[in-house]
Amino acid sequence: MFRSLSLLTDSDWQTLRASAREIRFKDNDVIIKSGSEQRTIYLIVSGFVRIASEVEGHSITLHRLGPEETFGEMSFLEEQGASASVVAEGEVLVEAIESNKLKSLLSSDPGFSARVFHSLAVTLSQRLRDATAYVQELNVNEVAQVNRFHSTRLGYITQRQLPEDLVQSMERFDSTLRGFQSKLRNGAEIAELDNQIDSLCDSVIQDLKRFTGPEALIEIGYDDLMGYRDTDQLLIGIGAYVFRETFRWFMLSETMAHCYMKPRGFSDDIVTNEMISANRPAGDTVLGESIDRWFLNRTFCRARRESANLISNTMQRLLKGKSRPALLGLASGSSREFLDFLANTKAHPMTTLVDVDQDALASVADAISEFGFSHSIDLVEQNVMGLVAGRGRMTLGAQDLIVIPGLMDYMVEGECVSLLDWVYDNLNAGGHAIISITAPDHADSPLLVHLLEWLMNERSQEQFMGMVSRSRFASSSSEWISDEFSVANYLVLQKGT
Incomplete structure (x- = not known):
């Protein structure tokens, strides 16, 4: 039974499917183009599709749908152009019901009509709830905004x-x-x-x-x-x-x-x-x-400029011999390490870059166009902690490498452990994670903390490994890499085979 039409009876399904036709799509086929006048409702039998929107001329993934889900309902109900594009991810099989056939069925059976419209109302209501929760996450719970407001620092010394x-x-x-x-x-x-x-x-x-x-x-x-x-x-x-x-x-x-x-x-x-x-x-x-x-x-800025090259070289080493690895960047920002890696690799990776900032994703899209990459690169607007908490709007396959550049500097311990568990669960056996953290008491800590109010939860290697020991990576192999400025430490974790 399709989750989006959960109120239909078995008899309703027989009636509906008798009027539907099966259509197969290949990877990256555009099923619905944003703005197009289409009146078809699609039922996903197998495979996944992404819902994408144009942001400053670039395609940003807003949502993913999989088996037993539907799309096209809004255009059918409103009789307006599609609000977003729908693109196949891999092989996709759908059952398509044309508007005129569905309207004929609805007009011929009032009970069937009521159950269809009730189901669609429940589906759209749930999506609205999800969207509302997502907006709240963007405005309130994004962990990188822990030092969003300036503090009052008076009265602490005579x-x-x-x-x-x-x-x-x-x-x-x-x-x-x-x-x-x-x-x-x-x-x-x-x-x-x-x-x-x-x-x-x-x-x-x-x-x-x-x-x-x-x-x-x-x-x-x-x-x-x-x-x-x-x-x-x-x-x-x-x-x-x-x-x-x-x-x-x-x-x-x-x-x-x-x-x-x-x-x-x-x-x-x-x-x-x-x-x-x-x-x-x-x-x-x-x-x-x-x-x-x-x-x-200053050493902090020099270390930041060096970080992309260091992570990129580590990615090359870990993925050596893999022809089509699956890569994921969380809170990927400018994604310089991924762009450097893609510019120098002979492999054909499938890359997903996740960030809550549309401007960051648009900047990456510009860089992808400039470099002319032919690799499969998916840009997803998503709050990482919402993803970890199960409120994610994307479906991922198992990954060969997950990179988290700096996000954990802004997270408390419980959030870090939850994210580590999520990363472990989404890695292939033998897959790796690269996590960058800022070293405590580095040369520019006083500058960042006292003069710029750039506050981070700086942790030593020992402190961070304490969190790792409480996660599913507890028995996994690990390797530490430090930059030449003693500003950043990079932890490489490998999931057991």
């Missing part, structure tokens, strides 16, 4: 607790940049400006490291016992003070301003990563461009 050395250092930073600004406005040139900016900005990060260490915070607390603050409060207080003293200058940098302002809701978005990847310094005035150059040359 004036007497501020170290005199730190106060003087911030005053030097501000006065030196004011001097540079005045000279530049008057048309003067500053010798080795970039080197001087590098030294000044480096000193801010060094001060943050110096005064936010455990011993320094304890000593700071003793400087004003009447204004007691615990070390966690003092840590926030020191960071907030440095932030306030340097904000006007660092916001001259285009990249740093974007990271802090989070115009798309979170730091780690497609635009941020493209700016870091492009490595083209820009900003307000000559000072802003110079500060931007300093930021883009």
Whole structure:
């Protein structure tokens, strides 16, 4: 019995199928084209189809349907053009019922008509509920938006607790940049400006490291016992003070301003990563461009630019000898590692890239067109945690490799374990997963946390393996790979055969 027409009786089905005709479609056949005037209802007997919509000229998968499901109901009911395209994924067998035949059946039997329309109403109602839940996930539950809003960081430290050395250092930073600004406005040139900016900005990060260490915070607390603050409060207080003293200058940098302002809701978005990847310094005035150059040359940004190459090379190694592997990227963003891999592989992989951000998927589609890839690449708009929780709108076969670039930096432990379990269940025997995480206490942690409010759940290899031990990967083989900057760690897990 078809789930979408679950209220029909056996007799109803005999009547319906007597008027239907079987049609077979091949992989990538367009069954319904968006906007087309079609009045046929299709019943999927075997195979899968994807529902796709055009976003900025690119096809984005919105949903997948499989056996015992139907499509074409909306056009039949509304007598309007199709709202989306329907494309075959592999071999598909359907039973098609033309509009005129179905209308004739409906008019001849009031009971049959009532059950058909009731079934269609239930189906469309459920799809509306699913869509509503999905929109709620997009707006509220997307895990990468954990630091979407700026926090208030006042009252965590008293004036007497501020170290005199730190106060003087911030005053030097501000006065030196004011001097540079005045000279530049008057048309003067500053010798080795970039080197001087590098030294000044480096000193801010060094001060943050110096005064936010455990011993320094304890000593700071003793400087004003009447204004007691615990070390966690003092840590926030020191960071907030440095932030306030340097904000006007660092916001001259285009990249740093974007990271802090989070115009798309979170730091780690497609635009941020493209700016870091492009490595083209820009900003307000000559000072802003110079500060931007300093930021883009920090180890965190350099590690980000190197990550795609490192993951791509690992993919090549793990998939060696496979002629048509199934690949999946979760929260894939710009998908640079996949594009690098596809540009250099001799295999013909079937690739699915999942992200909640339509702009990210559109950017990937542009890159696919630019490179002229002939590989099978499916772009799916989907909240990953909704997928893990069973609210997914896509059907996947078993995968040979699943890549998760950075998503777990924004997830709590329970979510990480759930995602690991889901990955395990969706891998072929012997399949691999590559997971990237940001190392704790890397050189630019103070910069990200205190100056840009770019907050991540940074975990050591030991801490992450503790979560792995609570997942279905507990007895699986594992391998750690680190980048040359000690910023990111990459875990390779293999499902047992």
